[in-house]
Amino acid sequence: xxxxxxxxxxxxxxxxxxxxxxxxSSRPCAAVIIDSDSKRPTHPNPNPNPFPxxxxxxxxxxNDPSSADVLLRLFVDPSPLDPPATSFSTSPTAQPQDDVVxxxxxxxxxxxxxxxxxxxxxxxxxxxxxAVRNISLRVPPTPGAMDTRIALLELLYNSDxxxxxxxxxxxxxxxxxxxxxxxxDCVRFCLRFLEAVPWTQDEETRxxxxxxxxxxxxxxDLMARVSGAPDSSEEMLYGLILAVTHNQSMAFVKAxxxxxxxxxxxxxxxERVMDRAFQTTxxxxxxxxxxxxxxxxxxxxxxxxxxxxxxxxxxxxNGKHLLWLxxxxxxxxxxxxxxxxxxxxxxxxxxxxxxxxxxxxxNIVPSLPSVLLRCTSRLVxxxxxxxxxxxxxxxxxxxxxxxPVLIVCKDNNASPLTPSNKPxxxxxxxxxxxxxxxxxxxxxxxxxxxxxxFSTRNVEDCPHLVTAFNTxxxxxxxxxxxxxxx
Numbered sequence: 001x002x003x004x005x006x007x008x009x010x011x012x013x014x015x016x017x018x019x020x021x022x023x024x025s026s027r028p029c030a031a032v033i034i035d036s037d038s039k040r041p042t043h044p045n046p047n048p049n050p051f052p053x054x055x056x057x058x059x060x061x062x063n064d065p066s067s068a069d070v071l072l073r074l075f076v077d078p079s080p081l082d083p084p085a086t087s088f089s090t091s092p093t094a095q096p097q098d099d100v101v102x103x104x105x106x107x108x109x110x111x112x113x114x115x116x117x118x119x120x121x122x123x124x125x126x127x128x129x130x131a132v133r134n135i136s137l138r139v140p141p142t143p144g145a146m147d148t149r150i151a152l153l154e155l156l157y158n159s160d161x162x163x164x165x166x167x168x169x170x171x172x173x174x175x176x177x178x179x180x181x182x183x184x185d186c187v188r189f190c191l192r193f194l195e196a197v198p199w200t201q202d203e204e205t206r207x208x209x210x211x212x213x214x215x216x217x218x219x220x221d222l223m224a225r226v227s228g229a230p231d232s233s234e235e236m237l238y239g240l241i242l243a244v245t246h247n248q249s250m251a252f253v254k255a256x257x258x259x260x261x262x263x264x265x266x267x268x269x270x271e272r273v274m275d276r277a278f279q280t281t282x283x284x285x286x287x288x289x290x291x292x293x294x295x296x297x298x299x300x301x302x303x304x305x306x307x308x309x310x311x312x313x314x315x316x317x318n319g320k321h322l323l324w325l326x327x328x329x330x331x332x333x334x335x336x337x338x339x340x341x342x343x344x345x346x347x348x349x350x351x352x353x354x355x356x357x358x359x360x361x362x363n364i365v366p367s368l369p370s371v372l373l374r375c376t377s378r379l380v381x382x383x384x385x386x387x388x389x390x391x392x393x394x395x396x397x398x399x400x401x402x403x404p405v406l407i408v409c410k411d412n413n414a415s416p417l418t419p420s421n422k423p424x425x426x427x428x429x430x431x432x433x434x435x436x437x438x439x440x441x442x443x444x445x446x447x448x449x450x451x452x453x454f455s456t457r458n459v460e461d462c463p464h465l466v467t468a469f470n471t472x473x474x475x476x477x478x479x480x481x482x483x484x485x486x
Contacts, residue, residue, distance in 0.1 A: 060105045061159045068103030070133045074149060075099045077138040100146060108156040113182035148173045162190040168194065168203045176210065194222040237273040245321035258328055271334035277339050279310045282322045289351045312365045319371040326375050330382045339379050339390050344396035349405050356408045369409045373424050376402050386435045396443050399432050407453050433468040444472055456467040
């Protein structure tokens, strides 16, 4: 071991595994502090080595003074401008911190192209056979940097890297040092190991920080795990929504996907995906009802009846999907486009009126009117409570298109109960009247006249209708306000 002599600086000597000074509980390269004056060893480093011992079958042992032909000094240099390696120096001013001196072997060091270049005879003015070579290697002043380099140097004596690198943390520690010293076998193994095993979130953060320092070829497999296509998140969410809406028997799966949607970071992306799923599902419902009510399909033949059943079942199944989507969109406050789309359906609502006026659907899909009225109820309630804010024209068309459907369903006793045991048609009547109260007076007048069917045999049983007309007449008696105050 080389010491500073007159400088009285302290150096760390790393003892080999068979050295009498090495504790059996410490790693083979455990360093002890030796003062150049007293030569008294302190306790070995108590921190266990995360890397296994080198292979005992190696021709020479790591840090073996008896056979070493290279003396390597590791020194901590806080200056980033200093060269990574210099000739061996013991100047009193060279390094005020602890050094580590290792007794190594050229044949092992040459596994690193960096050391292979340093040990090449081309750099020696007067090469001497069997002479001990002196090399100094700068170590950055970061926590763990010295131990990681010592561990990597140990690996030069181990031909079985798989037995030595067994954790993600070890691979992440070793990879940048192996890359720096051009230990290609270690670099390749660390990359293969990292690509193949799971990471914790903290480990993934370290991987992401490491990737920019790798070559494109080295980083490609790691990048494939952490970087998706620009639209991959959208496609993933859309696929989940389609999967869950087509799985009616697994309520817990729907709850899980709903939780993912609530906690997703981008509301804009969630809105886009939900709109896409809504439009796709709604289109299927509309096309099925159009086929059912079209003159070319309706008839008394067995084949025609089978087609009718298929169309009704298609509308029913996708109507249930639509109801789940509407509820999630309202919950996530991304239902504005759904309300607008629902308000622009004169052809669809006309098909529903034609379908629900006869009784063919009752024995095939008796719940179909209920499902579609529930979709309408969810949307109009969100509008009436201000959860979804839309323009007055949208509110008017929403009532105008769906009010006739409500009346047909009510007349045919096709309206179920709400969770509070109130008939759904009554809940919708009240909500439609509340929306009508928000419209300009001429629009409210037009729609209120269509609500007369809300009346009952006993006037006291329809207070919502009485209130709505009283409100309109009270406002009608207000004198027009001056258009210009100045």
